[in-house]
Amino acid sequence: MRMIRWKGLIAFVVIIVLIILFNLLFLDRIIKGVVEDQASLAVGARVDIADLNFKIFGLSLDIRDLQVTNPDQPMRNTVQVGAIAFDVAARPLLRKKIVIERMKVADLAFDIPRKTSGALPRKLREKIEARKKATTPVQAEKRIEDCGLPDFSKLTDLKKRSAEELLAGVNLQSASFLADYQKNVATTKADWEKRLAALPTKQSIENDVKALQSLKDQRPKDVTQLQSYLEKVNTLQQKVNDTKKSLTDAQQQFQTEMGNLKTSLKGVEKLKDQDVKTVMGKLGIQIPSATDLICVLLGKDAARKVNSGITWYRKLSSLIPPGKPKGEKEKPVEKPRLKGVDIQFPITRGYPDFLLELAEFSVRPGGKLGPDILAFNRLSGQLRGLTTQPSLYGKPTTFNVEGSLAGGVAKEVMISGQFDHRAEPVNDRIDLKIQDINIEQPGGSQTDSPLRLASGNLNIKGSLGAKGEALNGQVSVDVRNPKVAVGPSAAVLSDLFKNMGAFDITMTIGGTLDQPSLAFSSSAVKGLTSGFENIVQTKLKGIQDDIKNTIASRVDKDLKGAAGENANLEKFVQGELSSRLGLMSLSPAAAPSKDKKGILQLFK
Amino acid sequence: MIQQVISIIRLMHSETDPRQISLGFALGMIPGLTPFMSLHNVLVLLVLLFFRANTGAAMLSWAVFSILAFVLDPLFHRFGLFLLRDVGSLQGLWTVLFNAPIIPYTRFNNSVLMGSLVISLLAFYPVYWGGKAMVMKYRETVMERLNRLKIVQVFRASDLYKWYTRYSKLKGG
Numbered sequence: 014m015r016m017i018r019w020k021g022l023i024a025f026v027v028i029i030v031l032i033i034l035f036n037l038l039f040l041d042r043i044i045k046g047v048v049e050d051q052a053s054l055a056v057g058a059r060v061d062i063a064d065l066n067f068k069i070f071g072l073s074l075d076i077r078d079l080q081v082t083n084p085d086q087p088m089r090n091t092v093q094v095g096a097i098a099f100d101v102a103a104r105p106l107l108r109k110k111i112v113i114e115r116m117k118v119a120d121l122a123f124d125i126p127r128k129t130s131g132a133l134p135r136k137l138r139e140k141i142e143a144r145k146k147a148t149t150p151v152q153a154e155k156r157i158e159d160c161g162l163p164d165f166s167k168l169t170d171l172k173k174r175s176a177e178e179l180l181a182g183v184n185l186q187s188a189s190f191l192a193d194y195q196k197n198v199a200t201t202k203a204d205w206e207k208r209l210a211a212l213p214t215k216q217s218i219e220n221d222v223k224a225l226q227s228l229k230d231q232r233p234k235d236v237t238q239l240q241s242y243l244e245k246v247n248t249l250q251q252k253v254n255d256t257k258k259s260l261t262d263a264q265q266q267f268q269t270e271m272g273n274l275k276t277s278l279k280g281v282e283k284l285k286d287q288d289v290k291t292v293m294g295k296l297g298i299q300i301p302s303a304t305d306l307i308c309v310l311l312g313k314d315a316a317r318k319v320n321s322g323i324t325w326y327r328k329l330s331s332l333i334p335p336g337k338p339k340g341e342k343e344k345p346v347e348k349p350r351l352k353g354v355d356i357q358f359p360i361t362r363g364y365p366d367f368l369l370e371l372a373e374f375s376v377r378p379g380g381k382l383g384p385d386i387l388a389f390n391r392l393s394g395q396l397r398g399l400t401t402q403p404s405l406y407g408k409p410t411t412f413n414v415e416g417s418l419a420g421g422v423a424k425e426v427m428i429s430g431q432f433d434h435r436a437e438p439v440n441d442r443i444d445l446k447i448q449d450i451n452i453e454q455p456g457g458s459q460t461d462s463p464l465r466l467a468s469g470n471l472n473i474k475g476s477l478g479a480k481g482e483a484l485n486g487q488v489s490v491d492v493r494n495p496k497v498a499v500g501p502s503a504a505v506l507s508d509l510f511k512n513m514g515a516f517d518i519t520m521t522i523g524g525t526l527d528q529p530s531l532a533f534s535s536s537a538v539k540g541l542t543s544g545f546e547n548i549v550q551t552k553l554k555g556i557q558d559d560i561k562n563t564i565a566s567r568v569d570k571d572l573k574g575a576a577g578e579n580a581n582l583e584k585f586v587q588g589e590l591s592s593r594l595g596l597m598s599l600s601p602a603a604a605p606s607k608d609k610k611g612i613l614q615l616f617k
Numbered sequence: 618m619i620q621q622v623i624s625i626i627r628l629m630h631s632e633t634d635p636r637q638i639s640l641g642f643a644l645g646m647i648p649g650l651t652p653f654m655s656l657h658n659v660l661v662l663l664v665l666l667f668f669r670a671n672t673g674a675a676m677l678s679w680a681v682f683s684i685l686a687f688v689l690d691p692l693f694h695r696f697g698l699f700l701l702r703d704v705g706s707l708q709g710l711w712t713v714l715f716n717a718p719i720i721p722y723t724r725f726n727n728s729v730l731m732g733s734l735v736i737s738l739l740a741f742y743p744v745y746w747g748g749k750a751m752v753m754k755y756r757e758t759v760m761e762r763l764n765r766l767k768i769v770q771v772f773r774a775s776d777l778y779k780w781y782t783r784y785s786k787l788k789g790g
Contacts, residue, residue, distance in 0.1 A: 021666030028662070109721035353694050353729030356701040358708075358715035 041065050044074075050137065056328060057141050058084040058091070059131040072106065074099040082131025083124070090127055095120020095377060102364075110364045118374035121392065162309055162463050162503055176559035183292055185564060187284035191571040194278065198578045201270060205586045212263060213256045218596045221256065225249045226599075257597045264590045271583050278579065281572055289561050293553070306506075306545065307518060307535045310464045310497065311490070315520055316531055323526060326441070326479065333403055333410060335437045365402035372396040376416060392416030392426065409433035424449040438481030445488070447473040454498075463503035464510070469495040477522060484529055486522040491515070505552065509544045513537070628673050629755055637671045639748030643741050645675030649682025650689070651733040656723040674748075682737075689736075690729055697732030 036043075045065040052060035063078030076097040083091040096119045102112040133141065213221075228249060233242040376392035394414030400406045413429035430443035450471040475488030497510035516537035524530035628638060644665045648658045665675055686693075701711060714720045724730050763769055772778055 016668055018667060018669045021668070022663075025663050025666040028666075029659075107718035108716065353690075353697060353727045353732075355724075356698075356711075356726045356728065358712045358726065361712060361716050363716065 037069070040069070041067055048076075052081075053133060053137050054140060055332070056081055056084070058082040059087075059133050059137075061131070072101040072103050074101065080127065080131070082127065087130045087132040088127050090125045090131065091123065093122045093125045094118055095122075105364045105368075108363055109366070111367045112364045113369045114371070116369055116372040118372060120377040121374050122377045122388070162305070162506075176556075176563040179296065179556075179560060180292060180563055183288075183295065185288045185567065186291070187281050187288050187564065187568045188571065190281060190284055191568060191575055194274075194575050195571070195578065198274065198575065198582060201274065202578075202582050202585075205267065205582070208263060209586065209589050212259060212593070215593055215596060218253075218256055218593055221249065221253050222596060222599050225253055253597070257594070260590060260594050260597070264587075264594065267586050267590065271579070271587075274579055278572070278575060281568065285561070285564055285568060288564050289557060292560050292564075293557060296556075306464065306541050307533050307537060310466060311518060312531065312533060315488075319522060319529060319531060322477075323484075323529060327526065330432065330434075330439070330441065330479075332401070333399065333432055333434045333439075334401065335403075335434045335439050360402070360405055365400045365405045367401040368406060369399040370397065372399070374414075388419035389426075390417045390419045394428075403434040404436065407435065409435065418450070421449075422451055423447050439479070441479045443477045445473065445475045445477070447471070463500040464506070465498045465500070466492070467496045467498035469493065475520075479526065482525045482527065484522055484524055484526060488520045488522070490518045490520070492518065505548060506545070509541065509548060514540075624673050625677055628671065629752065630760060633671055634669075635749045635752035635756075637669050638674045638752050639745045640668065641665065641671035641674030642678040642748045643745040644670050645678030646682045646740065646744055647734075647737045649679040650686045650693075650737040652724075652727075652730050655730060655734075656719075657734065686733065689733075693732030693736060694728045695732070696736065697728035697730065700731055700735065701726060701728060 042065075044067055045062050048065065049060050049062055059082040061078075061080045061082075062076055064076070066075045066077075068074075076099075077095070079092075079094040079097060080090045081092040083089045096117075098117045099113050100115045102114050105112040225246070228242075228246050231242075233239045373395055374393065376389040392414060393416060394412065396410070396412040398406060398408045398410045400410070403409070410432040411430070414427070416426050417424055418426060425446070425448040427446040428443065431441070433440040450473065452466060452469050452471060454465065454467050470493040472491040472493075473488065475486060477486035477488070478484070493515045495513050495516070497513060499507045499510055516535055518533060518535045518537075521532045521534075522529060523532070644661055647661045651658070664670070665672060700707060711726065714725060725734075
């Protein structure tokens with residue numbers, strides 16, 4: 014049997030040639046479809062390519078009119094590119110390494126309206142949903158929702174209601190205190206009546222004093238009676254002294270108790286003020302801080318931008334996985350059952366699996382600023398060293414952009430930074446500088462914010478960093494010639510923002526990528542605080558005074574009664590103790606001493 | 618399916634060399650067991666067409682082993698993982714191949730592909746040898762007995778069979 018079949022070889026060549034021809038004819042379309050699908054999956058929004066041209070012999074790829082839809086607004090493109098040209102290195106391609114030596118991105122435009130909806134097809138949407146993390150990250154925007162303004166319309170409503178109506182159902186602390194106080198005075202009175210009854214009576218004191226006086230008047234007839242005489246005198250004297258001490262102690266104790274009662278009664282005035290505050294608090298009139306005002310003015314927009322920035326950062330960052338040290342094996346990529354896993358072996362020479370050595374981009378020239386269109390006068394930049402294996406490449410990914418916005422909106426825009434994913438934790442940084450941004454938003458805002466920066470001149474400078482999951486950054490904004498548009502819900506604040514001078518805001522970004530936090534500080538805080546307090550106090554003053562007077566009318570009668578009861582108690586107990594102690598003053602001098610001099614005195 | 622059965626019966630009853638049938642069957646096993654879109658299958662196609670292997674047997678074998686592969690994939694995955702990850706002495710070889718030109722396009726580092734390719738290569742000669750023996754045995758025993766059956770002899774002598782034979786020849790069968 015002849016083993017070789019030459020016709021078969023011809024058939025094989027024909028099959029291979031047909032496959033190559035098919036690829037040459039339809040490769041562009043195949044690549045276009047794959048790029049659109051994969052880019053849509055990576056970005057999470059629809060990516061459209063008008064035309065794609067792959068030259069297999071020159072190893073170059075040209076893409077025309079690439080549109081990346083805004084995931085949140087399907088009728089707008091986040092990015093639109095007129096032309097992209099790739100120069101792919103041939104030798105690494107033999108080793109299945111895609112090395113783009115140079116990429117040129119021209120006619121770049123941002124935030125452009127689309128002609129047709131860029132909503133993702135259901136199939137891709139389901140894939141993206143499946144890729145999303147099980148837990149939805151808490152976004153900065155949600156965390157600063159607390160900085161909203163109170164409902165100022167309540168102020169107007171309150172003026173229509175009487176103070177009695179506002180106080181209905183409110184438990185006044187001052188009234189409760191007085192009710193307890195009166196019970197306390199009655200108890201004290203009862204206690205002292207018992208105590209007075211237990212103390213020596215006027216009659217017994219008078220008897221003791223008289224007995225002592227008469228004993229002192231009777232002198233012993235001879236020395237033999239002297240001993241018994243002295244004992245009698247001393248015993249009686251001791252009794253009188255004890256009586257005096259017990260009365261003095263009682264008097265001191267009563268004075269202390271009365272002092273306490275009088276002091277606590279003075280606290281009623283404080284309780285009345287407290288009652289006014291409580292009632293005002295229950296009416297839902299919260300006074301926001303000046304930091305809250307700044308937060309409402311710029312915070313939500315800033316939070317939205319931070320969230321958007323974090324979302325894009327996550328997408329970009331996921332393209333550059335943190336590297337393992339050179340030579341160390343990477344974990345196999347898990348694939349569904351029946352598809353196996355790809356084991357990665359150390360790359361001992363050559364290039365990473367994917368490397369974009371240099372990308373140069375420039376903005377669409379002559380961009381015109383239109384309603385809701387972000388157009389650049391000039392913008393150009395470079396990106397270097399974007400790779401899927403940064404540890405192997407050995408250099409961080411760096412980028413810089415420099416330009417200006419069209420129509421003199423911003424004279425200078427500079428963004429630079431680096432993504433260093435060579436080792437864990439990743440260390441990324443973005444520096445930002447925008448000079449002379451002129452904001453003009455005469456119409457309604459996209460948001461229903463009660464405060465909006467309608468116009469002004471801004472200088473922004475900041476630096477944002479991410480080390481692993483931790484965020485760290487600060488953005489300073491100088492606002493000159495600000496004009497703040499005040500919405501109907503915050504009309505009461507119109508005067509506060511009417512002639513607002515230049516101010517600065519510092520936004521501190523912290524927390525983690527999953528739970529970012531924003532904090533604001535501003536030079537405008539001091540002026541706004543006093544101004545805002547004045548406005549609110551003026552508006553609330555009438556209502557507050559009415560409430561105060563009504564509380565006073567309810568409490569003052571009881572307060573007067575309590576003071577009267579105090580006085581009666583004091584008069585009664587103090588009078589009783591004083592009269593008993595007065596009798597003690599009639600008692601004779603102390604008993605004679607038992608020494609020689611004292612005894613001789615008795616017989617003079 | 619009926620066409621496939623008829624084809625194999627005709628193949629067995631034809632005068633095709635049993636070695637060609639078994640070679641085709643063994644070659645068809647490789648794309649059947651391994652993932653189809655792999656570079657090594659181009660080589661299999663070249664061998665199939667260049668050498669006198671029976672393409673009908675290869676097609677049949679591919680269909681049969683594709684069904685079998687669905688069941689055996691978990692086994693291929695485990696075996697591939699063992700070879701790629703656990704056999705220390707092979708790590709150097711894999712690393713060299715991983716960094717060599719063209720070889721990475723074979724996706725040899727995929728566990729299912731590696732497991733199925735090695736198993737199909739190991740099974741190649743037994744399948745070839747077993748196939749050849751089976752064809753020969755069939756022709757010696759079953760085919761002889763069938764040919765001796767009265768009904769078959771009557772059928773072969775009929776006009777219908779003559780017409781069918783003529784039609785088959787015209788069709789190129």
